[in-house]
Amino acid sequence: MPEAIIETTGLTKSFKGFRAVNDISLQVLPGTIHAMIGANGAGKTTCFNLLTKFLRPTSGRILFKGRDITSLKSDQIARLGLVRSFQISAVFGRLTALENVKLALQRQRGESYDFWASHRRLDHQRQRAEQLLDDVGLSDAIDTPAAELPYGRKRALELATTLALDPQVMLLDEPLAGMGTEDVSRTADLIRRVAAGRTVLMVEHNLGVVAELCDRITVLARGEVLVEGDYATVSNDPRVIESYIGGATHG
Structure with missing residues (x-):
């Protein structure tokens, strides 16, 4: 064992x-x-x-x-790699899904938001954020304000921000709470996918x-x-x- x-x-x-x-x-x-x-x-x-x-x-x-x-x-x-979802999952309602994940990526690097970063760094950051959103099934909601997302999709965005910290261990506190049957099935599948290698x-x-x-x-x-x-x-x-x-x- x-x-x-x-x-x-x-x-x-x-x-x-x-x-x-x-x-x-x-x-x-x-x-x-x-x-x-x-x-x-x-x-x-x-x-x-x-x-x-x-x-x-x-x-x-x-x-x-x-x-x-x-x-x-x-x-x-x-910072060691144990990340609890709600530690960074309080999404900012006025920011888009993409902006929320980019902020989480900045936190992973331990820096403030890169307003004056190089185009290369910002392009890489955007690509990574877009990939994370695609991983959780939100590629069609990149420019949607988080507040406008349905509850189940908002929880998916929270998972994307958690994944932005590249955790070795994800600690999820009742990730399916308050969800309808369809959202439960979708989120359970999502957890199974993101658990690969973690x-x-x-x-x-x-x-x-x-x-x-x-x-x-x-x-x-x-x-x-x-x-x-x-x-x-x-x-x-x-x-x-x-x-x-x-x-x-x-x-």
Whole structure:
């Protein structure tokens, strides 16, 4: 088995005595799509915020490619190659799709917007931005203001801005939330395409998409890992059926 690209040991987060996440050990393998699922209050969001450094753990360690990143900040891990979608996905409504991606490309280089850059650099930047938009199916919306894009296509633009940072690991927090059936199918296909050559860790409630997309699934319950494995293993575990799938099925 290859070495984990993200690994946690004993990851714990307490809020005034309440343990939202308790002693989580997680391994995300390179080149996989890994889902984190669980009922409301299971600790998914807290765990995700710990991994992406929006929260500091009470105890435990987080490793990226064998390096301890527990004490690093979110911008530091982004530069290492761990990019959480919403960190750069708040698109600018008045800017076109192309301008949004070009701004993200500027952030990837750690510079301000290049108003006076050479024609060669600007041409290369435009070509890269156009390619990213094509990758997410927005080649026909280059000059469309982001505010005018339908919800599903706006989420595709957010993925394009995430990809502009050339991440090794994409951390997607409920990327299909609020989407209709057609947008869910289109965005799931998009995630599969952009995951090629990358690692994806996602929090997601749509079990149909998880079953179709994900290589490995971690189920959380009451802040702890309930079970981990492929979809067949997870979906047939009696504890999962009782605490999550059964609850979702029976309301």
